[in-house]
Amino acid sequence: MNHQLRGQEADLDQEWVEQICREWGIECISKKVDVAKYAKEHHLSKQVAARECRYQLFSQVAKENQATKLALAHHGDDQIETMVMRLVRGAGLAGLSGIPTKRKGDSYMIVRPFMSVGKREIETYCREHRISYREDSSNLRDDYTRNWIRHHISPLLFQLNPNLHQVIHETTSLIREEDELLEEMAQNYVKQVIESESMNKITMNLSLIKTLPLPLQRRVILLILSYLQIERSSWSKVHIDQILEIIQNEKGSKTLDMPDQVQVVKEYHQLYIMKVSSESQQDQSTLDYLHSISHLGEYHFSTPPIQMILYQGIDRKKEEEWESLFSRVWKTHFLEGSLQFPLVLRNRRSGDRIQPIGMEGHKKVKDIFIDEKVPVRKRQDWPILTDQAGIIWVPGLKRSNRGKVTETRQNIITIMIGTD
Structure with missing residues (x-):
């Protein structure tokens, strides 16, 4: 691929490669x-642009x-330069x-x-076999x-060890094998720690x-970041260390706003x-809802998505039906006549x-959420049922002393x- 970054010199390189391929009987796509x-x-x-363009061409030709x-x-010199750059x-x-x-x-x-x-070995081979190159x-x-390292650092390293190519090659091979082993272990563990996942959120067991x-x-x-298809170019070790810190040290709840509109929440x-x-962050923080329930019956609400039913007596069949329909069902009973309609x-x-x-006495709902370890992000949307005299039920957590059933x-x- 001619990147068109070096003018006529690049054009001459392209023509030279095409000519060599014709002489050697090699199919050439340029x-x-x-x-x-x-x-x-x-x-x-x-x-970066040059690399993307090259690999787009490679993929196209490979497919065709x-x-x-x-x-x-x-070659080996490229590997040495890469290692030095990454170490620095x-x-x-x-x-x-x-x-x-x-x-x-x-x-x-x-x-x-x-x-x-290394490059010198390749050049020596070309000279011995009278192969021209540009x-x-x-x-x-x-x-x-990379060029600065090639001209100023690599020569000094070769003075320390003339066999540097082979040493670096063996070292990188060992590191890669150990890296692959750790990656395989991490993949096994990540399956164990994930409790639930969707396109935009993954929940893990702390x-x-x-x-x-x-x-x-x-x-x-x-x-986890790769599962969420998050580009890591704007992430650094500092960001990962912040997450590790709240995993190990922070008590209670903690929220981190990270690059690429990623939020990490510990609860x-x-x-x-x-x-x-x-x-979406703004919507979550300002969402309020209020639904009136004027009589017994079945109700469907979209904000938040909740279905509610009120009926006289106990119906085991109805209870089993609801438990099969929904992932979570909250249930309670009140003495008939103890509630002041409409409910809210x-x-x-x-x-x-x-x-x-x-x-x-009375207890703050805020303290109930804390005692029951309800995640902070769920508290704002958590349903609360009231009648005209006050709160009668915090579903799944507490119900009022009023109207309690004894028989x-x-x-x-x-x-x-x-x-759901």
């Missing part, structure tokens, strides 16, 4: 791509020719494993057969970090995560990692109090709420 234009349109550096392998010309910038095992000798592409295997030999003039400048060694905790978090025994938008189903309000069964023979009203 293409010109305006990388500078692509970089500008996609707001990328020229290096049903190719199963793509051989690239990276900071990297984990995946980064320090360097450029892989082989890896899976879109529909083909990428192989790099020259990784254990030098990219941009390689001679110190404009890029107690199980804490039992994992720190390196596996870190890998589990990174896997009691669970950790949530989710993709949110600023609009709403979310919490500041200062809400209830007199629970067995308690002489099944009494005339009672059954109330059930079903949610």
